[in-house]
Amino acid sequence: MLTEAKLVKHDIFSFVDQALQTDPRVAELEFGLQSKTDRIAAIKKEVILPRLQGGIAFGPAPGLQSTVNAQGDSISVWDFTKLGPYFGTEINFAQPLNVGQLLTGIDAAQADYEQTKWDIRYKKVHQSLEYQQMYYGYLLSVEMLKLAADAEKQLERAEEAIEDALDDDVEGVSQNDLLTLRAGSYQVAKGQAEAQKGYAKAKSAMYFALNLEIQDSLELADSLLLPRTEIVPPLDTLRLWLRAESPELKRLKAGLSAKSSLVELEKAKLGPEFFVFGSFKYAKSWAGDRKGKSRDVFSEDPINTLSGSLGLGLRYKLNVWHTAEKVRQSKTDLRQLQMLEKYAASGLELQLEDYYHEYLESQTRLEAVQKSLRATDAMLKGAAMSFDLDPSNPKALLNAYVANMNMQKDYYFEVYRYNMAVAKLMTHLGLLLQDYLPYLN
Amino acid sequence: MKLKVIWFFLLCVATIWANPGDPTVLVKAKDKELQVLLRKSTRSEKDVQKMKVLINNMFDFSLLAAKSVPTATWKDLSSTQQNEFVSAFKQMVENSSVKQLEVYRSDSTIYEKPKIRKNSAQVAAQVWYKGKASHLVYKFDLVDDQWRAWDLIIDDLSTARNYREQFNSILRTKSFDELLEIVQKKAAEIK
Numbered sequence: 159m160l161t162e163a164k165l166v167k168h169d170i171f172s173f174v175d176q177a178l179q180t181d182p183r184v185a186e187l188e189f190g191l192q193s194k195t196d197r198i199a200a201i202k203k204e205v206i207l208p209r210l211q212g213g214i215a216f217g218p219a220p221g222l223q224s225t226v227n228a229q230g231d232s233i234s235v236w237d238f239t240k241l242g243p244y245f246g247t248e249i250n251f252a253q254p255l256n257v258g259q260l261l262t263g264i265d266a267a268q269a270d271y272e273q274t275k276w277d278i279r280y281k282k283v284h285q286s287l288e289y290q291q292m293y294y295g296y297l298l299s300v301e302m303l304k305l306a307a308d309a310e311k312q313l314e315r316a317e318e319a320i321e322d323a324l325d326d327d328v329e330g331v332s333q334n335d336l337l338t339l340r341a342g343s344y345q346v347a348k349g350q351a352e353a354q355k356g357y358a359k360a361k362s363a364m365y366f367a368l369n370l371e372i373q374d375s376l377e378l379a380d381s382l383l384l385p386r387t388e389i390v391p392p393l394d395t396l397r398l399w400l401r402a403e404s405p406e407l408k409r410l411k412a413g414l415s416a417k418s419s420l421v422e423l424e425k426a427k428l429g430p431e432f433f434v435f436g437s438f439k440y441a442k443s444w445a446g447d448r449k450g451k452s453r454d455v456f457s458e459d460p461i462n463t464l465s466g467s468l469g470l471g472l473r474y475k476l477n478v479w480h481t482a483e484k485v486r487q488s489k490t491d492l493r494q495l496q497m498l499e500k501y502a503a504s505g506l507e508l509q510l511e512d513y514y515h516e517y518l519e520s521q522t523r524l525e526a527v528q529k530s531l532r533a534t535d536a537m538l539k540g541a542a543m544s545f546d547l548d549p550s551n552p553k554a555l556l557n558a559y560v561a562n563m564n565m566q567k568d569y570y571f572e573v574y575r576y577n578m579a580v581a582k583l584m585t586h587l588g589l590l591l592q593d594y595l596p597y598l599n
Numbered sequence: 600m601k602l603k604v605i606w607f608f609l610l611c612v613a614t615i616w617a618n619p620g621d622p623t624v625l626v627k628a629k630d631k632e633l634q635v636l637l638r639k640s641t642r643s644e645k646d647v648q649k650m651k652v653l654i655n656n657m658f659d660f661s662l663l664a665a666k667s668v669p670t671a672t673w674k675d676l677s678s679t680q681q682n683e684f685v686s687a688f689k690q691m692v693e694n695s696s697v698k699q700l701e702v703y704r705s706d707s708t709i710y711e712k713p714k715i716r717k718n719s720a721q722v723a724a725q726v727w728y729k730g731k732a733s734h735l736v737y738k739f740d741l742v743d744d745q746w747r748a749w750d751l752i753i754d755d756l757s758t759a760r761n762y763r764e765q766f767n768s769i770l771r772t773k774s775f776d777e778l779l780e781i782v783q784k785k786a787a788e789i790k
Binding site for chain 1: 666669670671738750755757759760763764
């Protein structure tokens, strides 16, 4: 069934946000986190009476009759001719008293939850980078499409100008100039085809990310690909941010906490486990001659019974060597993680420096290309004015135009590169796009 | 009020009447008739004459002649000289056109959207004959509200420019009268 076409408007913030909300991979990760929360709740609930069992029974029971055996003793035997109603119930419970062990278990689950939370954050930040790349890639493809269309138009105009000059027999213009221009039209057509392909791919990626249908329209707040406006702080500040914000470091820290709780838990298993236990049992039959014999329901016979118990228990695992081995194993894992944390922090800082230098390089290149673009703009204007006054040198105009077109292309690629360099830097710090907002110009 | 309506109606009619229309229509109509004649296994003298008219009727030879002679030379000519040249040139081109009829043959033709400027137009077409493609461009000028062709470009080779190059090289060593004599001689020769 066809759905109604809709118009969707986005800027980079709303696009990345919407794409993350729509992304099934993010939803799957969120479920993982929910499962960890449920686990903590389950552990907490296990604290109260982890063992509580009860049973209840109804039915007919045979009566009793007195008879004298061979030795002359009077005994009670089953009397199946006198069946009567029966009711019985039994309850057992046990409450562990090792609260410390239980709390350590909760701590471990909490740390596991934290680890998953930071893992999700890490993945979300990287997916946010992917969507930023998609957004800027789309804008770049639009710019390339505009450039290609402009190139085609300009080429057509140049051809017309040379043809007019040839038809008017303007001195200095030859048929060869026109043919040279036409020979170059393949490059323009190739560029246009590439731009169209790039645009189609970028558009379909955006539509997929937003879960849009082909008949829907997507309108972006940015009509031009412009350099990002965030103020990137100096490297020292970024180092501090990394230590405070990096989800990788936080994930490692949570992992360490979980591991250390596990070590404590294994250690606790070396000691005895204390618990309170109790039971209650009640059974009653109203069959046979019990009524006549005794009205006391607590009188002992093979069916009627009332019993209960309450006590303090102690359980000790005798295979201590097995538990000790587990403790040793957990300690080794913990030491490995501690070492990893130490290296990870310096490794992440080193990577940060790489990203920072990449950012600085892209900034320098962007400034340089802006300067060159201004120069080729001026050259093109000059060549156009000269051509208006004297059309005998169309090559000069064409060369100026080609140089300007190439420079425009380079400029947009450099803007894309710069924007992505900033995005990569912020992603490495563990910041989502919304987190940059305070640093916008 | 009635008078205003009549004036408006007359204005509309005049506008439609004055509109020279799409030059592609001219080229298509000419080509359709031409292809029928070109496909005939035997052609009578009448057919050849009809083809000559079809090929050349669209052209304004005074325009083509003016574009074929170097501008500086053309401007210096008297109107008698210009008319004499146009007449000889027309005859030469018309006669030579029927000698190369294969150039106009096609199995199929696809016309591009015409490029129309204020007083000029271009009609381009992709022509296939025996599996080989050629690109044709007709250039038109608006003369008395009629599209008149003055150049045919086949695969980037312009008829007008080609003649101009030839005439230019002759005029480097000879006078205009000598050139006129050559053209007249050539027109009679081809006949």
